Amino acid sequence: GQQVMQIPQYQHVQEGEDFTTYCNSSTTLSNIQWYKQRPGGHPVFLIQLVKSGEVKKQKRLTFQFGEAKKNSSLHITATQTTDVGTYFCAGSSGGSYIPTFGRGTSLIVHP
Amino acid sequence: KAGVTQTPRYLIKTRGQQVTLSCSPISGHRSVSWYQQTPGQGLQFLFEYFSETQRNKGNFPGRFSGRQFSNSRSEMNVSTLELGDSALYLCASSSGLEGHGYTFGSGTRLTVV
Numbered sequence: 001g002q003q004v005m006q007i008p009q010y011q012h013v014q015e016g017e018d019f020t021t022y023c024n025s026s027t028t029l030s031n032i033q034w035y036k037q038r039p040g041g042h043p044v045f046l047i048q049l050v051k052s053g054e055v056k057k058q059k060r061l062t063f064q065f066g067e068a069k070k071n072s073s074l075h076i077t078a079t080q081t082t083d084v085g086t087y088f089c090a091g092s093s094g095g096s097y098i099p100t101f102g103r104g105t106s107l108i109v110h111p
Numbered sequence: 112k113a114g115v116t117q118t119p120r121y122l123i124k125t126r127g128q129q130v131t132l133s134c135s136p137i138s139g140h141r142s143v144s145w146y147q148q149t150p151g152q153g154l155q156f157l158f159e160y161f162s163e164t165q166r167n168k169g170n171f172p173g174r175f176s177g178r179q180f181s182n183s184r185s186e187m188n189v190s191t192l193e194l195g196d197s198a199l200y201l202c203a204s205s206s207g208l209e210g211h212g213y214t215f216g217s218g219t220r221l222t223v224v
Contacts, residue, residue, distance in 0.1 A: 033212050042201060043154070045212035088154065098144070098167050099213075101154035 002027050004091050006102030014110050019076040021105035023089035030092050032065055032072045033099055038085040046074075079109050113138065115204050115216035123222045129190040132219045136183050136204030142166075143185040144213065145177060148199040157200075160185055192223045 003026040013019050023032065031050045035043035047056055049065035049072060056063045062075045072091075076083055086106045090099035116135040124130050136143050144167075145157040156169035160179035177187040183204075189196055199220050203213035 035212070035215075042215040042217050043213070045214065048212055090154075096167070098156055098159060100156070101146075103153040 002091070002093055002100050004089060004100045004102040006089055006105055008105055009103065010106045010108065012108045012110065013079050015081060016078050019079050019083070019107055021074050021087050021089075021107075023072045023074075023091070023102050025070045025091050025093065027070070027093045029069050029072075030094075030097075032092075033090045034063060034072075034074055035088045035090065035101075036085050037088065037104070041085075043088060076107075079107070081109050081111055083107055084109050115202055115214050117200075117202050117216035117219050119219060120217065121220045121222075123224060124192050126192055126194060126223055128192050129188060130192060130221060131186055131188045132200055132202075132221075134185045134187075134202030134204075134216055136185070136202070137206075137214055140204035140206050140214070141183055142205040142207055143179055143183065144203045144205070145185070145187050146201045146203065147171075148201055148218070149197075154201070157187065189221075194223050197221060197223045 005024045007022050031048055033048045034046040037043045047063050052069050053067045054065040060077045064073045086104040088101050088104045090101045092099045118133045142161045144159040147155045157171055158165055158177050159167040163179045174190045179185045199218045201218045202216045205213050
């Protein structure tokens, strides 16, 4: 079945440093979604990418979808303590619109 | 607009018992999906309901079942609980509109002892 791998599992940064998490799929994706889960919270939808090579920005967050639609990345510029949480990618492929979630990257920001 | 409501928030059950969890989706959302979240396995898809019909099912044993009512509210049931069923159970509703993703509820934390 479809597998979505996400790296790294954990990332410690000093406040102000940049952060990137990477997502790779074993199959070509029709779309990819990104979610953020704060400690003790639930996943919150951030964005969906659909087109090959697509790049979208939300303030300090930049999301990219690879040309082959098999990988994606989330980059945060100048991290803040409010960015703490686990970031999940979730990809859908084939005839299924049910997304498969990656294991997530937990971001820890040190003030 | 009210979000996705899950009840109860916390539950402690004994091995062998059964449990029913409830989810009320966002008004107007007809698709409801259930996920199990554990530290070891991450977010695992259980099933999806749309207009009272199970449309998709994940790879979970038959002890896990669900249903959806005409008002789109959904319940999931786990029978003969095992210790490994301890997890955060998340319900997510979707409008089906392009680019909108899932809206998750706060989840039910189930502990099996």
